[in-house]
Amino acid sequence: MKQNIIEIVTFKLNAGVSTEQMLEKSAAFEEFAAKQSGFLYRSLAHQADTDTFVDVSYWETLEDNKKMQAAFEEVDVCQAFCALVDKESVGISHHTVLTKSCDA
DSSP states (O other): OOOOEEEEEEEEBOTTOOHHHHHHHHHHHHHHHHTSTTEEEEEEEEOTTSSEEEEEEEESOHHHHHHHHHHHTTOHHHHHHHTTBOGGGOEEEEEEOOOOOOOO
């Protein structure tokens, strides 16, 4: 049985980068991600009362996510998104989905 994976990435923006600038680059990155094998869903959130963002994506398998990560390093839209992010602030974790519910 395939186990879906959630990737959670937390990050802060580089000094001088606006949320609007990041959202523009994020949209281009999301178009890229949506075309990758095994991509299911992505959401981007801003953690209340902080300058931290939380990027959550769902994948069919960890292997699908790893393939996207490898491609991420080579794709211009991904690198443009990364250029806005404070690399020292980035945290990445992967989680196996145990239960899920369907949209109503």
